[in-house]
Amino acid sequence: MANLLRGVQEMGSHAVDIYDYLLAGIDPRLKGYPLMQSPIPMTSILLCYLFFVLYLGPRIMANRKPFKLQEAMIVYNFALVALSIFIVYEFLMSGWVTTYTWRCDAVDTSDSPEALRMVQVAWLFWFSKIIELIDTIFFVLRKKHGQITFLHIFHHSFMPWTWWWGVSYAPGGMGSFHAMVNSTVHIIMYFYYGLSAAGPRFQKFLWWKKYMTAIQLVQFVLVSLHATQYYFMDSCDYQFPMAYVKGKRLPKQDVKKCQNGTSVYTNGKHHKNGNGIHNGTANGSTPHENGSSHVSKMKKA
Secondary structure, eight states: OHHHHHHHHHHHHHHHHHHHHHHHTSOGGGTTSTTOSOHHHHHHHHHHHHHIIIIIHHHHHTTSOOOOOHHHHHHHHHHHHHHHHHHHHHHIIIIITTTOOSSSOOOOOSOOHHHHHHHHHHHHHHHHHHHTTHHHHHHHHTTOGGGOOHHHHHHHHHHHHHHHHHHHHOSSGGGHHHHHHHHHHHHHHHHHHHHHHTOGGGGGGOGGGGGHHHHHHHHHHHHHHHHHGGGGOSOOOOOOTTOOBTTBOOOHHHHHHHHHTOEEEETTEEEEESSSEEOOOOTTOOOOTTOSSOHHHHHHO
């Protein structure tokens, strides 16, 4: 029993260490933004969302007539159109039509006006995903159960969670291309939803409905091509979320050293990877040129 309790305590200690390690990597420029201090508030919102759409909402509406909500849906959808237009514009002016190359674009970690503008729009993009949870709430209140599919719920709950981490660690750079393209698609999508909610008299303007799937496929192709080019570059300083050191990813030769069992220096500690990672401190070892995080901790994270 004592060994079991000790094991549980050690597991808890490791979990706390990993959590603290992850929080330490959050871009300090985001600390003043709502819901960015830790993942707990964001996760709580998403859990409440799942509880409502999967359990509480259907129970409340079980013996009630569906709400129409036409006016609210029109305002909501066109407001998201306006928000998405603003987000795309801000992404463009924060780098994509000013300083970015559209190839290897690292996150600007400075406090320059353009860099701070990118941080702001990156957060706004993430927060728009929280706003979009209202999509499903409308379905529940209108008793459109056929539209509350597993894919719909997964998309609306999982995407905000993953984007929180992406924005927290890399607000800008190559990764923001995905956000910009996604917001462009949402301009079209929510414009379509707004016209649909306006009533039958607007149906004649929705002849392009058949192209909606094709537009989403184009988004997937563009984002995939842009992301894939990273792996064909000889060098690129773009920061991967939760996998960079002092704002720069490990050089390829050092990644290979980790994998091939040779030595790597981080924080003045000598990590020798033979059959496993040796965490002993070597006398006279020198810090890695990018060293600020232990390779072993990175692997655990």
